[in-house]
Amino acid sequence: MAVEVLGGRALDYLLAASHASSSDQHATVGSGVPDLQNLVEARGSPWACAIFWQISRSQFGEFVLGWGDGHCRALGGRADDDDPRGRTTLQRMRKRVLERLHVLSGGSDDENYALRLDQVADPEIYFLASMYFSFAPGEGAPGRSLLSQKHLWIPESAFAGADYFVRASLARTAGFRTVVLVPFDTGVLELASMDSVFESPDELQRIKAVFVHGLSKGTAATACDMESSGATACSTSCFRFGGDGWDHTKIFGKDLNAAPARMNMKVPTSIAEHHREMPLGDGAKLLSWNLNNNLEEATPVHRAYLHHGNGVVMEETVMSQFQSQKQQQHQQQQPRPHAQLKQIDFGGNSTSSRAMPIGCLGSLEFVLSDAKASRNGEKPGTTEDRRPRKRGRKPANGREEPLNHVEAERQRREKLNQRFYALRSVVPNISKMDKASLLGDAISYITELQRKLTEMEAEREMLGEPASMEQNSCTHPPHLDVDSLHDELLVRVCCPLVTHPIAGVIQAFADSQIDVVDSKVVLSDDKVTHTFVVRSPGAEQLTKEKLVSL
Amino acid sequence: MAVEVLGGRALDYLLAASHASSSDQHATVGSGVPDLQNLVEARGSPWACAIFWQISRSQFGEFVLGWGDGHCRALGGRADDDDPRGRTTLQRMRKRVLERLHVLSGGSDDENYALRLDQVADPEIYFLASMYFSFAPGEGAPGRSLLSQKHLWIPESAFAGADYFVRASLARTAGFRTVVLVPFDTGVLELASMDSVFESPDELQRIKAVFVHGLSKGTAATACDMESSGATACSTSCFRFGGDGWDHTKIFGKDLNAAPARMNMKVPTSIAEHHREMPLGDGAKLLSWNLNNNLEEATPVHRAYLHHGNGVVMEETVMSQFQSQKQQQHQQQQPRPHAQLKQIDFGGNSTSSRAMPIGCLGSLEFVLSDAKASRNGEKPGTTEDRRPRKRGRKPANGREEPLNHVEAERQRREKLNQRFYALRSVVPNISKMDKASLLGDAISYITELQRKLTEMEAEREMLGEPASMEQNSCTHPPHLDVDSLHDELLVRVCCPLVTHPIAGVIQAFADSQIDVVDSKVVLSDDKVTHTFVVRSPGAEQLTKEKLVSL
DNA sequence: CTGCACACGTGATTC
């Protein structure tokens, strides 16, 4: 997954930096999304990037499309997964990816300084950014496709129609020429290509086929098929956070419907730029329910995602095997073997929490990032309780209270972590990646923003005072004298020198001891022309040069 | 303590809202600071507010004055302390205070809406704000008093001398008329009065007496008298965080020495205003080592504070008694009695961590906020290990590793919490007080600031183009022509009409069809005077009126 | 009683 977000070169560095030999990477171990991956990586596939927008339910019961899964062709497998302990869950990957992005974008890691930015190709930025989008039905291209239940085939020329494609600038920056959206009953599949791919029934069928094949088991996912055991607990859990104050059309106070005038994203300058602007611009629902309506608003629709034989569960199985093995034998530092999973042991927690409706609670964000908690997908045939059961702790007693408690605490932690991720995404300069530093950086960033803002405000007020605030009249020309003089009028207007447009010139006259013989001001069209006749005591040429150099 | 920060009415509300009957508040239970309290609350005392600035040591070994203790006369005792379980530590109080402030300043608690702001009197704001200040010796009034070892008696008229009193505007807003600073060997005592109190040897002596009396036991506090057991561990702990990147002259990136031009704090408008501006303005070292150099930079000087019979230790003793009692008997909901401290039990963790130099580690912030951890002040005669030992956990084994580990983890948590507090102090609108909401609010605040800033920047650029940017020269006087003409020069400066100071006048001429016969511009001192000779076709008088009405 | 938020101790991981 990491390689899907970071560019290939960045990944190379990443691997080199982490001292991990990428020689024996087992791309199949922990391969999470075979369908999308196959779709993208298949020979001759024009698609560089595939994103599945998963249906979820918002706080108010509306459906929302959010990041479900994705694969981005980026020169390699999930190479960062060569973790023998199997603890590199999706959460970890994503964290690592963000971490790397931040480090590359100007973190304090000085070694990286040389290859700071520019290392992450734009398609990956698009891919990463999309992780933080979500769409209401009818909104954006995925939403439109979902609502109309029709696919959209969008050539580059139509990107600008923001109504269809709010991430248009991102896509253009990424170099995409074609974007296709295909609706399914569990969500919308988005494919992006660097080439101009023309719509054809063949290709469309290929897309639909490969995806439906992936979803073949346990579909009919719009039906809410939760188990009876967890049903009530789930539904209460789903809505008990209702008063959180989040409007799902906003993300952390940012109105998402009003697209600000920042649609023009720059050509690849720096990740910092991108990363800072990405969550701001484009008028899209960045992070919306991923962060706002995270655990509490997702619906059992997700369960389908957990049910079908898609990669996450499979990956988790492997991981939990590794985990259990490690946990029991307490041996580590083994040279990343894939054949070490002897002595699988799920004991010690058989009574515990995994019967809880965590899958129903998990928003997609949750499913992705804390995939180890999405274990009760109960794929038939696999052992129960495949939770890594990370740190051994006695199940306390046979009481049932602490089980829910544990779940709740887990969710709370996850929520907090989500916020931390979100914070990371809005704070530009993060020195270190630990939480304390992040908070510190956020604070300094806030104070800096506040300082800048008040500074600008003061400046604005200073400037607004003497100069004309609006386009028409001066707020108050400080002094205005009118004298009658025969049949003419003598009008004197007195302004402070400061902020007067010709103040510099006049000051220069004074500094250079130039006598102003005569001065006139005439109004021509929409311009004011001042004409001075000056006499310099010394060299005229020098004076001329001096004036021109102003 | 809460009542000292919040106003009386706010406290009333607070009590009412928490469904706590304020009838039987035992002001003596947990009464932490009898000395300052007595000083302030004594009959006839002119002082409304007392703050003890405690000497600590900064990262680089310099001495720093930080908040040590305080009491603010606010119509009541420490009524929020009526916690039967005794878990309302200072940290909790402070948290509560901040919480209430934020709730009052526009939180989502709708019940409070009516009495949102205006409820917290300004002296309390001053008091609260002071919690976040610290001063190097010679800086600010406390620093000056410390350095010179002379008391300062500052009447309101001298507040403006920011060199002496950086919190001048706060003090003025608070309505203080007299501020006095008295140096002691452990810090500086600050007293503030709403009246004009004239300096008198009598009053000075009274101040010194009552305070020295409070410090009578175990003074000579500048001496660093740590136990041998914790000495080395302390010294390493004290400086091992050195590379955190914090400059102690800054607070989260804000330069503290450069006093920004925001000394003019408004008259009481809203708490939100205050709370937002307070940590920004005034050029003081807000939060400086409280946050940056938190645990790791404080020195054993603090130990004196823990040693002497001042209130914190006493309070903690009581608390730990409550705590232990509660922990053992597991009975609660007792109607806030102060006589419940039977069955004091410190067992269960006698081998554990409290022999560690946590007291020596604690910065003042730490001492205040996590007072329960400052327990090894080892006041002679009290039992050792008076840590509440909150949640029972076996000491694992006799290994020594986990003990340090526990300490480290504690410090990490504390550091994180410090950052959270700091974040709370810079984010104006906090909906709820839990960490997740805080992060969310911070994120939305950041995005809002970013939006505003970019908005302003765009506007500025739009406006800044034609108008003069800075005070001296135009950024670019759009057109400047110079022609030689005999021995004179003809200079033509062309500016856009918009934002030109006399644009309005010229526009008015044009609108009224007034012919401009002649126009001159002369520079006089720091003003630019435009003189026009105009001729109006019609009624001169009308024109004159029209012009004057501009 | 219950849901929720927090702090704590602990195991694990990473460098």
Added chain:
DNA sequence: TGAATCACGTGTGCA
């Protein structure tokens, strides 16, 4: 190896 961060389970206070 040791220091640092993190996640987890748990105890507990509060509404």
